[in-house]
Amino acid sequence: MQITFLGTSSGVPTRSRNVSSVALRLPQRAELWLFDCGEGTQHQILKSELKVSQLSRIFITHMHGDHIFGLMGLLASCGLAGNVDRVDIYGPPGLNDYLQACSRYSHTHFSYPVKVHAVKPGVIYEDDEFSVTCNQLHHRIPAFGYRIAEKDRVGRFDVEKAKAMEIPPGRIYGQLKRGETVTLSDGRVIHGNELCGPTEIGRKIAYCTDTIYCDTAVELAQDADVLIHEATFAHQDSEMAFQRLHSTTTMAAQTALTAGARRLIMTHFSPRYAPGNVVELKDLLREARAIFPKTEMAHDFMNYEVPRRREKELILAKN
Amino acid sequence: MQITFLGTSSGVPTRSRNVSSVALRLPQRAELWLFDCGEGTQHQILKSELKVSQLSRIFITHMHGDHIFGLMGLLASCGLAGNVDRVDIYGPPGLNDYLQACSRYSHTHFSYPVKVHAVKPGVIYEDDEFSVTCNQLHHRIPAFGYRIAEKDRVGRFDVEKAKAMEIPPGRIYGQLKRGETVTLSDGRVIHGNELCGPTEIGRKIAYCTDTIYCDTAVELAQDADVLIHEATFAHQDSEMAFQRLHSTTTMAAQTALTAGARRLIMTHFSPRYAPGNVVELKDLLREARAIFPKTEMAHDFMNYEVPRRREKELILAKN
Numbered sequence: 001m002q003i004t005f006l007g008t009s010s011g012v013p014t015r016s017r018n019v020s021s022v023a024l025r026l027p028q029r030a031e032l033w034l035f036d037c038g039e040g041t042q043h044q045i046l047k048s049e050l051k052v053s054q055l056s057r058i059f060i061t062h063m064h065g066d067h068i069f070g071l072m073g074l075l076a077s078c079g080l081a082g083n084v085d086r087v088d089i090y091g092p093p094g095l096n097d098y099l100q101a102c103s104r105y106s107h108t109h110f111s112y113p114v115k116v117h118a119v120k121p122g123v124i125y126e127d128d129e130f131s132v133t134c135n136q137l138h139h140r141i142p143a144f145g146y147r148i149a150e151k152d153r154v155g156r157f158d159v160e161k162a163k164a165m166e167i168p169p170g171r172i173y174g175q176l177k178r179g180e181t182v183t184l185s186d187g188r189v190i191h192g193n194e195l196c197g198p199t200e201i202g203r204k205i206a207y208c209t210d211t212i213y214c215d216t217a218v219e220l221a222q223d224a225d226v227l228i229h230e231a232t233f234a235h236q237d238s239e240m241a242f243q244r245l246h247s248t249t250t251m252a253a254q255t256a257l258t259a260g261a262r263r264l265i266m267t268h269f270s271p272r273y274a275p276g277n278v279v280e281l282k283d284l285l286r287e288a289r290a291i292f293p294k295t296e297m298a299h300d301f302m303n304y305e306v307p308r309r310r311e312k313e314l315i316l317a318k319n
Numbered sequence: 320m321q322i323t324f325l326g327t328s329s330g331v332p333t334r335s336r337n338v339s340s341v342a343l344r345l346p347q348r349a350e351l352w353l354f355d356c357g358e359g360t361q362h363q364i365l366k367s368e369l370k371v372s373q374l375s376r377i378f379i380t381h382m383h384g385d386h387i388f389g390l391m392g393l394l395a396s397c398g399l400a401g402n403v404d405r406v407d408i409y410g411p412p413g414l415n416d417y418l419q420a421c422s423r424y425s426h427t428h429f430s431y432p433v434k435v436h437a438v439k440p441g442v443i444y445e446d447d448e449f450s451v452t453c454n455q456l457h458h459r460i461p462a463f464g465y466r467i468a469e470k471d472r473v474g475r476f477d478v479e480k481a482k483a484m485e486i487p488p489g490r491i492y493g494q495l496k497r498g499e500t501v502t503l504s505d506g507r508v509i510h511g512n513e514l515c516g517p518t519e520i521g522r523k524i525a526y527c528t529d530t531i532y533c534d535t536a537v538e539l540a541q542d543a544d545v546l547i548h549e550a551t552f553a554h555q556d557s558e559m560a561f562q563r564l565h566s567t568t569t570m571a572a573q574t575a576l577t578a579g580a581r582r583l584i585m586t587h588f589s590p591r592y593a594p595g596n597v598v599e600l601k602d603l604l605r606e607a608r609a610i611f612p613k614t615e616m617a618h619d620f621m622n623y624e625v626p627r628r629r630e631k632e633l634i635l636a637k638n
């Protein structure tokens with residue numbers, strides 16, 4: 001699970017930061033998922049190492065322009081490139097009507113299936129490996145946060161050990177691989193976990209934007225390996241945050257802390273904190289780290305590979 | 320009149336060329352006009368030396384996404400920047416409904432007046448200095464070409480000469496400046512043109528995209544100082560041009576030649592001619608120049624200052 005930030009500015013693009021979009025790469029299945037799609041997202045993908053041909057799902061948090069104005073262009077370009085199989089889009093009610101209206105007025109006909117799903121709180125997508133849950137945040141218009149959870153996996157099956165124990169290969173290996181208990185024809189009882197490595201704990205990512213501090217963001221981020229949370233404003237600009245229902249750095253950090261998240265990456269910064277201004281982004285980072293030390297600030301094209309906990313624990317054990 | 324190309328690719332953006340937009344600067348009145356507004360136009364303006372605060376008029380040729388998907392983002396950002404007085408938008412019927420629908424779905428409220436004018440063939444805008452005419456081109460959907468004509472101006476009034484001739488200053492100067500004939504109180508008859516420099520011939524720009532070769536493009540480009548014309552395809556790909564109702568290089572050049580334009584700048588190139596392909600953009604340029612030698616190819620951020628004919632003729636006279 002590799003995260004690439006494609007846009008980290010709130011409201012308007014700047015010379016160095018585009019409006020919101022975050023890519024999630026799932027290399028094991030050659031899929032690319034997008035979270036939000038501000039204007040110019042397709043341009044950012046072009047400049048990155050992401051492959052638009054792998055695009056399969058897009059999750060939209062809310063209908064503000066800086067989160068959706070890149071959708072039509074991206075979808076149209078995917079069609080012209082002719083290398084996308086199907087795209088599923090998840091987002092607030094109204095998203096489908098918006099896309100239909102844009103398609104109609106611009107005479108855009110997608111050459112591949114585009115299916116729009118209106119989300120409501122709960123599980124909105126699930127397969128063998130992943131589930132995606134959403135819940136409503138607290139913004140000026142309906143906005144949804146997302147939690148992407150990888151399922152736990154039984155550890156790697158030790159074939160050499162099974163052979164050494166003279167367990168006959170075939171169907172029994174499959175049962176043991178799944179962690180089941182098997183009675184062999186010679187009467188021995190074998191527990192799958194004897195032959196499997198430690199369980200691979202699924203990774204969890206939460207994406208919360210746009211919102212002021214709210215309990216649902218904490219729930220979505222519970223025990224997450226990484227929480228991506230908006231931090232539009234510095235703490236001193238809390239009043240604006242309350243007026244516009246955006247978060248300050250301290251709200252983002254408090255959310256990560258309360259949720260027991262392992263890492264916080266802040267994004268969606270107001271252009272007012274550009275270098276040279278009274279308050280700069282490094283000040284925002286300091287504010288958040290005072291509450292939640294494992295905080296980073298996103299910048300455009302920043303990559304973050306979500307670490308596996310199992311691997312992490314093995315490394316810890318070695319030290 | 321300074322032209323800046325902001326996007327010169329057809330259909331989809333590439334790493335080096337954005338989708339369609341052309342800026343026209345009118346420095347004498349600190350105004351910026353835009354022609355078409357593909358996705359990412361506001362990003363291109365940010366990277367250029369253009370001032371978005373000067374934006375006053377936007378002319379849209381047709382409703383295909385690569386010509387309009389940047390409009391909403393640009394208009395929304397102008398509002399957030401809070402430095403635009405008013406924007407008048409001219410385009411095909413449907414443009415207003417499209418913008419209204421996008422505004423509604425994205426909860427975008429412009430903080431300044433945005434007025435959308437549905438164009439039809441004829442003069443669509445006129446003031447003391449400029450007139451803008453449009454006419455329908457020949458594309459898959461209704462598309463309009465534009466002609467921007469600067470009005471002729473009486474040459475500079477020679478105050479020193481007037482004084483030397485002992486013409487009393489005041490109201491009479493104004494009449495002479497306008498080129499009128501005046502009878503002085505002493506009986507002398509003075510013709511304004513005796514005291515004015517050569518008439519400044521207004522400059523004319525034609526913008527024709529998207530279209531296959533058509534007579535209306537020739538009319539719009541009649542005697543133009545510069546014709547900006549699409550050239551999506553190389554001559555060898557004429558069949559595609561006919562199918563999709565786009566122009567080849569040779570059609571663009573033929574339009575310039577037949578219209579008696581002074582210069583042709585081609586734009587809206589298919590990404591298939593990127594460097595390294597069998598046919599490259601330099602081949603497209605060669606094709607056009609074989610028919611119309613004064614042809615250039617646009618690239619993103621290319622500037623072209625439309626020369627004044629009077630100045631040009633003075634230069635010619637000196638040589």
Ligand SMILES: [Zn+2]
Pocket residue numbers: 062064139210
């Ligand atoms: Zn928002």
Ligand SMILES: [Zn+2]
Pocket residue numbers: 381383458529
């Ligand atoms: Zn078109």
